[in-house]
Amino acid sequence: MITENKTYDELQIGDSYELHRVCTVDDFYIFAVASGNHNPMHLPDTDREGGEREEPVAPSMWCGSIVSAVLGNILPGPGTLYCSQHFDFVGRAHAGDELVIKVMLTAKNEDGTVVFATHVRRAADDVEIVRGEAVVVAPTEKITQDDHDLPGLVVQRHRHFDALIRMAEPLPPIPTAIVCPEEPNSLGGAILAAKRTIISPILIGNRDKISAAASELGADISGFEMIEINSHAEAANAGVELVRAGRAKALMKGHLHTDDLLRAALNKQTGLRAGRRFTHVFVLDVPGMPHPLIVSDAAINIAPDLPTKIDIVQNAIDLAISIGIQVPKVGVLSAVETVNPAIPSSVDAALLSKMADRGQITGGLVEGPLAMDNAVDLAAARTKGIKSDVAGRAEVLVVPDLDAGNMLAKQLTYIAKAEAAGLVMGASCPIILTSRADDDMARLASCAVAAIHHARMSGRDIEKLAAE
Template identity: 65%
Template sequence: MILESRTWDELQPGMSAELRRLCTVDDFYAFAAASGNYNPVHLTERDGDGDGRADATAPGMFVGSLISAVIGNLLPGPGTRYLSQSLDFRMPVHAGDELITHVVVTGKDPDGTATLSTEVKRISDDAVVLAGTARVAAPVEKLRFDDIEVPGLVVQRHRHFDALIERAEALPDLRTAVVCPEEEQSLGGALLSAERHLIVPILIGNPDRIAAAAKAMGRSLDGYEVIATGSDAEAARKAVELVNAGQAHAVMKGHLHTDALLHPMLDKAAGLRIGRRFTHVFVMDVPGVGHPLLVTDAAINIAPDLATKVDIVQNAIELAISLGIAVPKVGVLSAVETVNPAIPSSIDAALLSKMAERGQISGGQVDGPLAMDNAVDLGAARTKGIHSAVAGQAEVLVVPGIDAGNMLAKQLAYISHAEAAGIVLGAKVPVILNSRSDSAKARLASCAVAAIHHFRMGAA
C-alpha cells in the first residue's frame, strides 16, 4: 500500500477522500479482541439485546474507526494527529453491510490544524449511519510510504463446528453408551452434550466414581441412566451389548484406554464389525480454512497397508458426505508429489488414486501422492505444475501412518489453533473418541459429527 500525505499548506476547503469497507463478523471479533469490548450484541451467535435473534451488530467505535482510516491514510494522510472527533450514530450497522466513509476538508486554522466533515453511509440504501466533525493537526512535511505492510489476522473462530452443532441439535438425541465417565472431563463432556440435545447418555462404569466426578463439578445425575460395572473391560463389553441390542446408537470414550474401549468391538462373534477396518478421523475446524478438514488415520492404524488405506479413504469419504461435502476431495499425502519407489507411501497414494478412478473407491475424488503444501494450497500446486480437482483444494487428508497423522493433527491444533472432533468409523455405530485435553467445543463437535453421520447412514 502506498500512502502519501497532504500537508497543511496543500489542504484546501472542499478537498475530499473516501474508502469503502464490507463489514464482516470476523471484523467484529477482531475488534472485540483488540478493544476488550465483549458486548454480546456484537457477536454473531449471541442474542445480546434479548429479542430472540442473534445480533452481529457492529460496535459503534468500529464504525467510527473507519473515519480514522480515511484521515490516517488519505486526507490529510500519514503524519496526521487526531485532536478531536464528534460522532453522531444515526442507525446500526450489521455484518454484511458495505459502507463508504467520506471525509471533506471544511476549514484551516493558522496554528496548523484543519477541520473535516466526516460521514459514513451504507451503500445499499445511501443511508447515513454515522456523521461528525474531526479536528486534526495536519502534517507540515510531505510524507510518502511505498512499503506499508500490516500482518494479516486470522480470527480464531470455529464457525464450522458451530454450524455442525446447530445442525445436530435439530436431529433426534443420539442414545450413546458412555464408557467409564469416571472423571470430570469425560463426564462433563457427556452431560454438556446432553444439555445441548445432541445425545442421551447412558453412563457405564463404577457408579461411585461417576457420582464423585459429578459432585466435584457440582452437577446432578438425576434423570441420567447409570449402569454399574466392575472394570473398564466390563464397561466396554456392556456398551457393545447395548449397541447389539439396539439400545444405544453410538459409543463414547470416557476415562479408559482406547485399546480397552475397542477390544470388545473387534470380537468376531459378538463385536461391532461390519466388514471394514476400524479407522479414525479427526474432523478439524482450522481458523482461516473455508471448510472442515478431515485428517485420517491418526489414532488407530499404526502402519496401514494398502487394503487398510482403502477402508481409511472410503470411511472418510462417507463421513465427509455426511458433513455436507457433496463430492469430497481426498488428498493422499506423502513426502513428495511424484511416485518414488524408495518411498512406499507415494506408491500407495498412486494406487489409491487409480483405484478411485476405476470405481474401487467411490463417492469422492482421490489424488496422490501429494505433499502437504500442494494438497492444501492452490498456489503451491500450480507452481509445481499439478493440475487436478484435488490438488490445492483437499478436504480430506490421508496420512501415510499414525505418526505422521498424529503430528499433523497436533500441529493444526497447537500451532494453527484448530479444534478437533474425533470419531472412529467402520463399526455398526459411530465411536466418539475424545482426548482428555479436548475443549468443550471439541467434545460437542464430536457428538454432533457422530449424530449427523449416524442419522444419514441410517436413512441411506
C-alpha cells in the same frame, strides 16, 4: 498496497475519498478483545426475542473507528494525527453488511489542523450509520507506506464447530453409551452435549467415580441412566451390547484406554464390525481455514497397507459428505508430489488417486501424491506447477501412517490452536473417540459430528430440520 499521503499544502477544500468495507464477525471479535467490550449483542449466537437468531450488531464505536482507516491511510494519509472526533450514531449495521466510509475536507486552519466531515453508510440501501466531524493535524512531509509490512491477524475461534453444533441441535438426541466417564473431562463433555440436546447419555462405569466427577463439575446427573460396572473391559463390552440391542445408537469413549474400547467393538462375534476396516477420522476446526479440515488415520491403523488406505479414504469421504461437504477434495499426502518408487507412500497415493478415477473409491475427488504445502496452499501448488481441482484446496488429508497423522493433528491442535473432533468410522454406529486430555469443546463437537453422521445414514433431511 503502497499509499502516499497528501500534505497540508496539497489539501484543498472539497477533497474527498470513499472506502468500501464489508464488516465481519472477526472484526467484532478483534474489537471486543482490543476494547474489552464483550457485549453479547455484538458477538455470534446471541438469542433475540422469540428465540430467533440474527447476525450480530456492529459495535457503534467500531463503525466510527473505521473512519480512521481513510484519514490515516489515504486522506490526508500517513503522518496524520487526531485532535478530535465527533460522532452521531444514527443507524445500525450487522455482520455481512458492506459499508461505505466517506471523508470530505471542509476547512483548513492556520495552525496546521484540518476539518473533515465523516460519514459511514450502508451500501445496500444507502442508509446512514454514522455521521460526524474530525479535526486532525495534517502531515507536512511526504510519506509513503507499504501495508504489506503489517502483520496479519487470525482470530482464534471455531466457527466451523459452531456451525456443526447448530446443525446437530435440531436433530433428535442420539442415545449414546458413554463408557467410563469417571473424571470431569469425559463426563463434562457428555453433560454439555446433553444440555445442547445432541445426545441422550447412558453412563456406564463405576458409580462412585462418576458421581464424584459430577460433584466436581457441580452437575446434576440424576436424570441420566447409569449402569454400574467397575471393570473397564466389562464396561466397554456393556456399551457395545447396548448398541447391538438397539438401545444406543452411538458409543463414546470416556476415561479408559482406547484399546479397551476398541477390543470390545472389534470382537468378531459380539462387536460392531460392518464390513470396512475401523478407521479414525479427525475433524479439525483450524482458525483461519475457510472450511473444516479432515485428517485420517491418526489413531488406529499404525502402518496401513493399500487395502486399509482404501477404507481410510472412503470412510473420510463419507464423513465429509455427512457434515456438509458435497464433493470432498481429498489430498493423499506424501513427502513429495511426484511418484517416487523409493517412497512407498507416494506410490500408494497415486494408486488411490487412480482408483478414485476408476470408481473404486466414490463420492470425492482424490489426488495424490501431494506434499502438505501444495495440498492446502494454492500458491504453493501453482509454484510447483500442479493443476487440479484438489491441489491447494484439499478438505480431507489422508496421511501415510499413524505417526504422520498423529503429529499433524497435534501440531494443528497445539500450535495452530485448532479444536479436534474424533470419530471412528467403519463400525455399525459412530464411535466417539477423543483423547483423555481433550476439552469440552472437542467432546461436544465430536458428539455433534456423530449425531449428524448418524442422521445422514438414517436418511434424515438435516437441512430441513435446521430450517424448521
